[in-house]
Amino acid sequence: MSQNNFILSLLEIKGPNIRIIDVIDLPASSPADQEHTKLIKAQLSYPIKQCRHCGFAAVVKNGFRKAYVRLPSLNGIHYELELWKQRYYCRQCQTTFGATTNLTANNQTLSGQLKNQIMEFAKEGLNGKLIARVCHCSPSSVRRTIKERVKPHYRMAKLPHNLCFDEFRSVKSTMSFICCDSENHQLVATLHDQLSPSIIDYFENRYSKKERAQVKTVVIDLNAQYQSFIYRLFPNARIIIDRFHIVQLVGRALNNCR
Numbered sequence: 001m002s003q004n005n006f007i008l009s010l011l012e013i014k015g016p017n018i019r020i021i022d023v024i025d026l027p028a029s030s031p032a033d034q035e036h037t038k039l040i041k042a043q044l045s046y047p048i049k050q051c052r053h054c055g056f057a058a059v060v061k062n063g064f065r066k067a068y069v070r071l072p073s074l075n076g077i078h079y080e081l082e083l084w085k086q087r088y089y090c091r092q093c094q095t096t097f098g099a100t101t102n103l104t105a106n107n108q109t110l111s112g113q114l115k116n117q118i119m120e121f122a123k124e125g126l127n128g129k130l131i132a133r134v135c136h137c138s139p140s141s142v143r144r145t146i147k148e149r150v151k152p153h154y155r156m157a158k159l160p161h162n163l164c165f166d167e168f169r170s171v172k173s174t175m176s177f178i179c180c181d182s183e184n185h186q187l188v189a190t191l192h193d194q195l196s197p198s199i200i201d202y203f204e205n206r207y208s209k210k211e212r213a214q215v216k217t218v219v220i221d222l223n224a225q226y227q228s229f230i231y232r233l234f235p236n237a238r239i240i241i242d243r244f245h246i247v248q249l250v251g252r253a254l255n256n257c258r
């Protein structure tokens with residue numbers, strides 16, 4: 001195995017057309033910063049016979065263009081790849097195009113491996129800022145990666161026959177809506193707000209009238225707002241006032257009186 005392949009193997013880079021040119025130690029950005037960065041300079045080039053646009057065999061190499069790829073850190077050291085990508089020029093249709101690699105998606109700097117690492121930390125429940133610090137990227141990159149990789153469930157496959165409605169305090173102290181199956185406590189939906197139009201829209205857009213008609217009971221607190229639209233959404237449902245909320249209300253009233 002050549003030295004080039006050793007480095008690629010160590011960094012888990014699977015690109016047969018990538019050639020390592022140099023590895024440079026970059027100084028820390030501030031004296032307080034303990035971690036240092038290793039910059040790996042590499043070239044991406046391969047022979048091309050036909051033009052990508054017109055198909056004619058009139059392609060010549062036409063210099064390089066620099067791109068950055070962020071790699072996952074290894075033993076606490078931050079690695080960054082300065083990849084010089086080959087450009088090609090077609091003499092037939094006079095267009096230019098570049099060499100491609102599956103290391104990153106188009107116009108992105110985060111490598112697939114780094115995204116895997118971000119997802120691993122996210123699954124462990126680490127917060128975005130901490131993941132960003134460990135993975136040497138911005139919190140917005142972490143947010144984008146999670147959004148890209150996790151596809152939200154459009155709807156629950158089958159609407160349960162017995163539902164529970166409630167609200168909870170979520171981010172920035174706003175009240176959010178939650179709905180779950182009252183038998184097995186499986187989550188059906190969480191919504192950003194607890195406003196009637198949002199809840200009505202959610203159920204009407206995801207479940208047919210026939211599906212909604214099969215709901216038998218809806219357990220709610222003493223929120224009158226819910227009662228106003230439950231019969232519209234679930235025509236055959238009975239409303240049950242939750243025992244817990246009644247006890248809570250009585251307890252609060254008693255405390256106020258005292």
Ligand SMILES: [Zn+2]
Pocket residue numbers: 051052053054055056090091092093094095
């Ligand atoms: Zn061409």
